[in-house]
Amino acid sequence: MFLYNTLTNRKEELQKSRKPIKLFVCGPTVYDYSHIGHGRTYIAFDTFVRYARSQGYKISYLQNITDVDDKIIKRAAEKGVSALSLARTFTRAHFDDMKKLGVISVTKYAPATKFIPQIVKQVETLVARGYAYKISDGYYFDISKFKEYGKLSKRTVLQAEDAISRVDENAEKRNKGDFCLWKFYKPGEPSWNTRLGKGRPGWHIEDTAISEHFYGPQYDIHGGGIDLKFPHHEAEIAQQEAASGKKPFVRIWMHTGFLLINNEKMSKSLGNFLTIRDFLKKHSALILRYLVLLHHYRSPFNYTETTIEQAENGLQNLRLTLERLRFIEHSSKAKKSFEIKEFITAADRDFYRAMDDDFNTPEAVAALFKLITPLQNKLWLLSGAQAKELSRFLLKKLELLGIAFITSPAPLKARTLLKQREKLRGNQQFIQADGLRKKLSALGFTVEDTPLGPFLWRTNQI
Numbered sequence: 001m002f003l004y005n006t007l008t009n010r011k012e013e014l015q016k017s018r019k020p021i022k023l024f025v026c027g028p029t030v031y032d033y034s035h036i037g038h039g040r041t042y043i044a045f046d047t048f049v050r051y052a053r054s055q056g057y058k059i060s061y062l063q064n065i066t067d068v069d070d071k072i073i074k075r076a077a078e079k080g081v082s083a084l085s086l087a088r089t090f091t092r093a094h095f096d097d098m099k100k101l102g103v104i105s106v107t108k109y110a111p112a113t114k115f116i117p118q119i120v121k122q123v124e125t126l127v128a129r130g131y132a133y134k135i136s137d138g139y140y141f142d143i144s145k146f147k148e149y150g151k152l153s154k155r156t157v158l159q160a161e162d163a164i165s166r167v168d169e170n171a172e173k174r175n176k177g178d179f180c181l182w183k184f185y186k187p188g189e190p191s192w193n194t195r196l197g198k199g200r201p202g203w204h205i206e207d208t209a210i211s212e213h214f215y216g217p218q219y220d221i222h223g224g225g226i227d228l229k230f231p232h233h234e235a236e237i238a239q240q241e242a243a244s245g246k247k248p249f250v251r252i253w254m255h256t257g258f259l260l261i262n263n264e265k266m267s268k269s270l271g272n273f274l275t276i277r278d279f280l281k282k283h284s285a286l287i288l289r290y291l292v293l294l295h296h297y298r299s300p301f302n303y304t305e306t307t308i309e310q311a312e313n314g315l316q317n318l319r320l321t322l323e324r325l326r327f328i329e330h331s332s333k334a335k336k337s338f339e340i341k342e343f344i345t346a347a348d349r350d351f352y353r354a355m356d357d358d359f360n361t362p363e364a365v366a367a368l369f370k371l372i373t374p375l376q377n378k379l380w381l382l383s384g385a386q387a388k389e390l391s392r393f394l395l396k397k398l399e400l401l402g403i404a405f406i407t408s409p410a411p412l413k414a415r416t417l418l419k420q421r422e423k424l425r426g427n428q429q430f431i432q433a434d435g436l437r438k439k440l441s442a443l444g445f446t447v448e449d450t451p452l453g454p455f456l457w458r459t460n461q462i
């Protein structure tokens, strides 16, 4: 399997080994419900890990939870609750959302507040090695001391100084881009009494303290949204490589693309902020997963009503194909009229080729449609054995993408109506038969008259 490495700007081979591949993905800052952008990133990595594991890669998947941070403290103050209890509430909500989205591949979640001793130790190491210094409100990392600062985001130290995104402000800092490692206590903020003094960790240091604790100073893959590349991931590289003196901190950096809503950046001020919860009030979790996979993980993900509709149609099409195949499989009249083996073999090859080429899920999905679309009008000409083979092939590939359809047999009432309709049709009572078709339609079923007999399917079930 080849993966695009944001650090080297090249596709690089992921080697199989007996030891697990160590993957770390940045978790959410839990000050609000997780939004659709989190959904995109975590579904993408979940599917990547599921797929890689199915292909024989052993993967350890570690994810932090930022449960102490400026954003949490600010929101808690607005709400008049304690920062740590607000963080607990939204950590639980996040796990709940992930469960609903079928994100099941994370091996270990690590909340920052459970790793304070490890964070303190790493800051002390950075101070001892001359990379960190103390000023009035905390300990800071001196980016001018780390000569390679900017190597991931391809920025120079000077350019780094224009950073405004979550870089901490204090006039005593040595360089404008220096970021805080440990923040001294301010009234009303959560704090820990440590050797560094009473206070709390900065944002970037928690990730490296956690990853060093579980993985050591070097590991295989670091993932996260592209918006975290600078300064967050740049800061992580600086911290860990400065602390250990070992390079590279991480071999492969994987970044998911930007999330857009109707071509605009999602933000509360634009009024287009969409949480996973709000999405799930209107659509199923399966649609979000499929929608995510229809985009390459590195590409921008533009969320619009049209793309949702496309996703719904695509899923409906797949589900209907599978139901038709099951019907054929159990029909005594089905017999082979043409060969499909070579088409299945070609689709199989195209599917794996796409998945192994930097996890190209849209092309993998396209390979399935390239197989089934031309067959739609000829499905009834397949034998039961062929239908079974095609159905198995599709189910296996969908399983690799984390897509499973829940199907249940039609209720007795619908099956009885269908039998009665057949009888009426046999007696040439077409008007009455049509009445029963309408009744079935009201129950949510469509009747399709096929060369193999009437086929009943649920009209809308995604």
Ligand SMILES: [Zn+2]
Pocket: 025, 026, 027, 207, 232
């Ligand atoms: Zn992070």
